[in-house]
Amino acid sequence: MDKEMLLDWYRQMVLIRRFEQRSSELYQQGKIGGFLHLYIGQEAIAVGAIAARQEGDHVITAYRDHGHALAVGSDVRRLMAELMGKATGVSKGKGGSMHLADVERRYWGGYAVVGGHLPLAAGIALAEQYKETDNAVLCFFGDGATNIGYFHESLNLSGVWKLPVLWICENNQYGMGTTIERASAVPRMVDKACAYGMEGKQVDGMNVIDVYEATQEALQKIRSGEGPQFLEMLTYRYEGHSMGDPLRYRTKDEVEKWREDDPIGILERHLLEEGLATKDELEEIDNAVEQLVEEAVTFAEESPLPEPEALFEDIYVEA
Amino acid sequence: MARITMRQAITDALREEMHRDETVFIMGEEIGVWGGTYAVTRGFYDEFGDKRVRDTPISEMAIGGAAAGAAMNGLRPVAEFMTINFALLALDAIVNHAAKLHYMFGAQMKVPVVYRAPGGSGRQLGATHSHTPDVIFAHFPSLKVVSPGTPYDAKGLLKSAIRSDDPVLFIEHATLYQVRDEVPDDEDYTVPIGVSDVKREGSDVTIVTYAQGLQVSLEAAERLSKEGIEVEVVDLRTLRPLDMGPAIESFKKTFKAVVVEEGHRSYGVGAEVVARLQEEAFDFLDAPIKRVAQLEVPLPYSRELEQMALINPDRVIEAVKEIL
Numbered sequence: 107m108d109k110e111m112l113l114d115w116y117r118q119m120v121l122i123r124r125f126e127q128r129s130s131e132l133y134q135q136g137k138i139g140g141f142l143h144l145y146i147g148q149e150a151i152a153v154g155a156i157a158a159r160q161e162g163d164h165v166i167t168a169y170r171d172h173g174h175a176l177a178v179g180s181d182v183r184r185l186m187a188e189l190m191g192k193a194t195g196v197s198k199g200k201g202g203s204m205h206l207a208d209v210e211r212r213y214w215g216g217y218a219v220v221g222g223h224l225p226l227a228a229g230i231a232l233a234e235q236y237k238e239t240d241n242a243v244l245c246f247f248g249d250g251a252t253n254i255g256y257f258h259e260s261l262n263l264s265g266v267w268k269l270p271v272l273w274i275c276e277n278n279q280y281g282m283g284t285t286i287e288r289a290s291a292v293p294r295m296v297d298k299a300c301a302y303g304m305e306g307k308q309v310d311g312m313n314v315i316d317v318y319e320a321t322q323e324a325l326q327k328i329r330s331g332e333g334p335q336f337l338e339m340l341t342y343r344y345e346g347h348s349m350g351d352p353l354r355y356r357t358k359d360e361v362e363k364w365r366e367d368d369p370i371g372i373l374e375r376h377l378l379e380e381g382l383a384t385k386d387e388l389e390e391i392d393n394a395v396e397q398l399v400e401e402a403v404t405f406a407e408e409s410p411l412p413e414p415e416a417l418f419e420d421i422y423v424e425a
Numbered sequence: 426m427a428r429i430t431m432r433q434a435i436t437d438a439l440r441e442e443m444h445r446d447e448t449v450f451i452m453g454e455e456i457g458v459w460g461g462t463y464a465v466t467r468g469f470y471d472e473f474g475d476k477r478v479r480d481t482p483i484s485e486m487a488i489g490g491a492a493a494g495a496a497m498n499g500l501r502p503v504a505e506f507m508t509i510n511f512a513l514l515a516l517d518a519i520v521n522h523a524a525k526l527h528y529m530f531g532a533q534m535k536v537p538v539v540y541r542a543p544g545g546s547g548r549q550l551g552a553t554h555s556h557t558p559d560v561i562f563a564h565f566p567s568l569k570v571v572s573p574g575t576p577y578d579a580k581g582l583l584k585s586a587i588r589s590d591d592p593v594l595f596i597e598h599a600t601l602y603q604v605r606d607e608v609p610d611d612e613d614y615t616v617p618i619g620v621s622d623v624k625r626e627g628s629d630v631t632i633v634t635y636a637q638g639l640q641v642s643l644e645a646a647e648r649l650s651k652e653g654i655e656v657e658v659v660d661l662r663t664l665r666p667l668d669m670g671p672a673i674e675s676f677k678k679t680f681k682a683v684v685v686e687e688g689h690r691s692y693g694v695g696a697e698v699v700a701r702l703q704e705e706a707f708d709f710l711d712a713p714i715k716r717v718a719q720l721e722v723p724l725p726y727s728r729e730l731e732q733m734a735l736i737n738p739d740r741v742i743e744a745v746k747e748i749l
Contacts, residue, residue: 197533201530225493226490229495236450259486421527
């Protein structure tokens with residue numbers, strides 16, 4: 107693995123974590139409204155998978171979408187501004203935390219109805235197939251989404267039409283507060299892929315290198331004409347489902363156990379043990395990220411609110 | 426000009442747009458090899474091939490969402506729901522996704538998709554297959570909802586829908602497929618979305634209607650005319666965005682109105698039109714505005730019972746005479 111690439115992944119994961127920690131504080135201060143779903147613990151998946159995409163590939167995900175937005179390289183300041191509902195936000199303050207998008211970077215956004223974006227992903231992929239490109243769609247969703255009709259209809263359609271979609275299930279063990287065992291007839295999400303002609307593969311979603319390699323391999327299969335692919339990333343969210351989650355459904359011991367396999371910690375150990383980076387170098391990255399996030403917060407706080415006229419703008423493309 | 430059926434008008438619009446624009450394609454259940462359950466796309470599979478004429482599995486949620494996704498990424502899909510009753514399964518994909526994304530993501534994306542949905546009652550199909558749920562879809566800002574009542578409008582409006590950069594639900598009344606009327610054959614005409622049209626002039630009572638209600642109202646108008654009662658018939662054509670201009674103008678001339686729609690009376694098109702008339706032309710009100718609509722029952726199978734619940738020219742004539 108290339109040292110620069112690994113250091114960049116480290117930077118991205120630290121950025122996501124710091125962004126999420128600051129978002130949490132700002133939410134508690136009442137500066138961010140609505141719902142806020144933190145990605146802490148799952149950083150390796152967005153970073154590793156998106157790093158494996160080629161320029162024309164698309165990304166789409168569910169409402170826990172800050173990490174993906176940062177991993178595609180969206181402007182940190184405009185993401186923070188969106189969380190605060192400011193006119194300078196990526197979605198002009200009309201989407202909020204759950205609806206960040208950056209279409210210039212082929213990031214189609216976060217979708218807050220569980221499973222609702224899966225057929226959109228199939229359609230985006232259909233358009234690439236129609237235009238005869240070799241681009242694919244990376245569609246991220248949670249384990250909870252595998253129980254909704256959208257999942258089954260979309261995977262089936264992708265199988266029938268051999269659409270260039272990589273279905274990436276981020277299995278963080280819970281759909282809100284309900285464990286997989288209580289919600290899914292099969293405990294392994296990957297077992298649901300075979301019904302739609304996909305072999306599927308389980309991946310350690312806490313290890314960014316594993317995520318990257320599995321994604322690269324799956325995208326390669328898609329580009330060589332093997333049809334849609336399915337990856338199950340095993341992971342864990344350290345924080346609640348959203349802010350205000352009473353966390354009655356799991357124990358502190360369980361959370362601590364997962365924290366031992368922290369995605370940033372794993373990469374940090376790897377970098378140090380392999381002599382690819384020094385503690386000082388990593389600290390320098392940490393500090394730079396800290397500064398970037400603080401600048402974003404300042405930018406967002408100082409940004410104007412949307413003008414009243416914005417209320418009626420963009421209802422239709424053609425008035 | 427040629428006299429063609431509404432079915433032919435819709436077929437022609439689809440075929441012409443597919444020839445005009447490579448990014449236009451059609452998808453849906455049984456639209457290809459079968460030729461469409463209402464035969465609207467018969468011959469398309471052979472003419473355009475399986476890339477542009479895409480049979481789908483029975484998956485309304487996926488049809489609604491995948492068509493929107495393809496539209497987001499640069500294509501112009503025309504997705505067909507076998508009937509509008511099944512489009513209810515795709516309500517989330519249509520109103521919560523296709524119709525929300527342009528606004529919600531700050532105009533970063535557009536979703537130029539057309540959803541075609543044959544609808545309508547009166548064919549003895551029972552309660553689940555006979556809905557007229559047009560107003561459910563028309564409730565939401567940012568979706569365009571069109572439902573023509575003549576072959577001319579059907580062709581012109583469908584062309585506008587396909588060329589529109591906004592998501593459009595295009596509702597076709599199945600009992601109107603056989604209606605014949607004049608349609609310009611050579612001319613590449615369109616009918617603008619969101620513009621109502623006076624279909625018959627008259628000075629005694631204004632009838633506001635659309636789709637199958639238009640044909641019912643025109644028949645009633647013809648019979649009333651023989652009794653010396655002249656009604657003006659305004660065809661809304663588009664439920665959203667709603668153009669009330671011609672209806673209000675007509676009402677200011679007749680001072681009386683009847684709203685005719687096939688759907689249920691409660692929370693219906695009539696409720697909306699009546700509210701707008703009293704808001705914008707209260708001083709012109711000479712009589713209660715009547716609503717002729719479907720009775721408040723799930724539609725039964727038995728022909729006699731079903732017909733009792735539906736609108737017909739007799740009920741329209743009765744309503745007109747009540748307020749004369």
